[in-house]
Amino acid sequence: MEITAATAAKLRITEEEFELIIKKLGRTPNFTELCAFSGMWSEHCSYKNSIKWLKTLPRDGEKMLVKAGDENAGLMNIGDGYGVVFKIESHNHPSAIEPFQGAATGVGGINRDIFTMGARPIASLNSLRFGKLEEAKTQHLLAGVVHGIGHYGNCFGVPTVGGEIYFENCYHTNPLVNAMSVGIVKNGETVSATATGKGNPVFFVGSATGKDGIGGASFASAEITEDSAEELPAVQVGDPFQEKKLLEACLEVIQTGAVVGMQDMGAAGIICSTAEMSAKGKCGMRIDLDKVPTRQAHMKAWELLLSESQERMLMVVQKGKEQAVIDVFEKWDLPCSPIGEVTDDGMLQFFMNGVHEAELPADELVLGGGAPQYNRDVKKPQYLQKINAFSIQQITDLQTLKVAAEKIILIPNIASKKWVYEQYDSMVGAGTVSTNYPSDAAIVLARPTGKALALTTDCNSRYVFADPYKGAMIAVAEAARNIVCSGAEPLGVTNCLNFGNPYDPEVYWQFTEAIKGMGNACRKFNTPVTGGNVSFYNQSPDGPVYPTPTIGMVGLLDDVDHKMTLDFKNDGDFIYLIGASQNDINSSEYLHKILGVEFSPCPYFDLQEEFELQQTIAGFIQNKLIQSAHDVSEGGLFITLMESCFNRSLGCNVTMQDGFRKDAYWFGEAQSRVVVSVSPALENNFLAAMNKSGVAFYKLGHVTGENIMMAGESLGTISEWKIKYDNAIGNTMKKVF
DSSP, X not given: OOOOHHHHHHTTOOHHHHHHHHHHHTSOOOHHHHHHHHHHTSHHHHOTTTHHHHTTSOOOOTTBSSOXXXXXXEEEEEETTEEEEEEEEEOHHHHHHSHHHHHHHHHHHHHHHHHTTTOEEEXXXXXXXXXXXXXXXXXXXXXXXXXXXXXXXXXXXXXXEEEEEEEOGGGSSSOEEEEEEEEEEETTOOOOSOOOSTTOEEEEEESOBOSTTTTHHHHTTSOOOTTGGGGXXXXXXXXXXXXXXXXXXXXXXXXXXXXXXXXXXXXXXXXXXXXXHHHHTTOEEEEEGGGSOBSSTTOOHHHHHHOOOSSEEEEEEOTTOHHHHHHHHHHTTOOEEEEEEEESSSEEEEEETTEEEEEEEHHHHSTTTTSOOOOOOOOOOTXXXXXXXXXXXXXXXXXXXXXXXXXXXXXXXXXXXXXXXXTSOSOTTSOBOSSSSOOSSEEEEOTTSSOEXXXXXXXXXXXXXXXXXXXXXXXXXXXXXXHHHTTOEEEEEEEEEEOSOTTSHHHHHHHHHHHHHHHHHHHHHTOOEEEEEEEOOOEETXXXXXXXXXXXXXXXXXSGGGOOOSSXXXXXXXXXXXXXXXXXXXXOHIIIIISOOOOOOOOOOOHHHHHHHHHHHHHHHHTTOOSEEEEOOTTHHHHHHHHHHHTTTOEEEEOOOTTOOHHHHHHOOOSSOEEEEEOGGGHHHHHHHHHHHTOOEEEEEEEESXXXXXXXXXXXXXXXXXXHHHHHHHHHHHTTO
């Protein structure tokens, strides 16, 4: 067939890029070669509209063991001869079309990124966004995604230990499904995604290849439309039991010493893994595609190159040690086929039944090589005028708490996610220590060390919508605050940057401002960005989603006994608010969901105040001066207090500072505040340290048996509130399911 710019356009290659391909090859590509460029130069693989900005993020740190972006996931030193491997990625578009498989294969893919480096996954987290929970479509998507995450994670045998879920109208058509995985590896036993050594054999290992997932990378690099459902074959199908076998086989084969390099076949499949491994090792490969194990007959060369069938790896093996590899995969009853060899000319040569199907320079296909890099136009969004026009003076203050409080606690963004997390196995592997006594972050043992990891995912996208720079800083700050309130030291960040169409100047302005804010906050907290994922085109005909730069953060506890939980411990303990309250209801759940105000500024935030608060909290935990710590976030001080009461069915009697509006004091979401409880025996020591810190604080009151009293208003018993909080989402889902 004749290859023209029109052919390229159907593969989502622009006319400009088509001309660039011709220039790089010195000829017009054939269809198979054009398909390879389509996958590799897609936004999903090349980061062509984001890489220049990603390079401005802090990417170095003393505990980094590999450079950011150099491997499939970030790797940081945790001491005792071990490292933590972690990454977060999106599976948004597939989940919008087929929620169960879309979410399930997202979990499978992110776990492969961990164990392809030689690490054993020990924990999974997620960050999810949907439309209004009351709508049947949202409930269908939520049920499918949760089932998919639970099915794959539970069967694979890695606990799902944490995450977040938000419900906003802008995610109605385009939900966000971000999956994070964390693993442990012994230093010196990591495997690089690099091909080296002329003549070394290239092996295909794992599940056989089918036509599912073909074009997935380019599918993820376009907007969701009415016709997107017709692209259903772009959604992969996963098998968690096959992946469990692949995990064990890969970790075992590494111990043979035969593995030179390894990479999972994720987005863009074989073409991606062959190109990236070759470019990184400054070599090439000769591949016989007819030797690739298949589960569908008569697959064409371009289909084999682009298939994103799950549970597959590309492995370069030391010549002469092939049998050791074959023996391991035969033991685990997994396909293992030599499909080619490493060359030294930098070219990818693909053959099919002896026919030369494609000849491509590896470096020209990849990010950091010949893949194009763009800066797009920026324009400050028009909606910011509405945001800046808001004033708290437009809102009448509360007279009493109870009526508003009863509405707040039922908001899906705030209410317990019990309906969701009960479908996940959080205890498999017996390494999770925060299930019964929760902390602001999940706590997982870092075996075989005596240490533990604190893990969290965070982003309030409405804050980012209101002010992308400040909102992204808050996402980093809240993640660090959750880590610190759990007794850990923040180590590093992986991010999943979910935005609309980068060709829209207002969307690209949101993206660039969020990158600036994220970078400044990460520098402040000394949490380098180890890697992650950019997901553009989260947009429907109704417009883009809220800008959602999800932060996955890992923290380290040198001694698990130093962990801090969020729950009040004893009747009579004193309750303190650390950090300054503000007359601020901006972008709060109260303002948005109860009063229906869509446009308001970002809540109060000061980066230096946040840093000083976290240092103070860390000192209190280290010196064992406090009994609990829980940060103030969605729902404000009221929800923080209630969540601190729930776990042990304790109540509280608290007062209100003078000079504040009731709505702002109880439901405002001004940042840099933490509620702590203090034993009466240690109050004097606590106050001495508090006064020395210079951080604002206020004695709210004390823990009680079971009754709730706030500012002199009786709110009943904690058990009454817990029933509302625990069942709000489940009761809504029952109306359809």
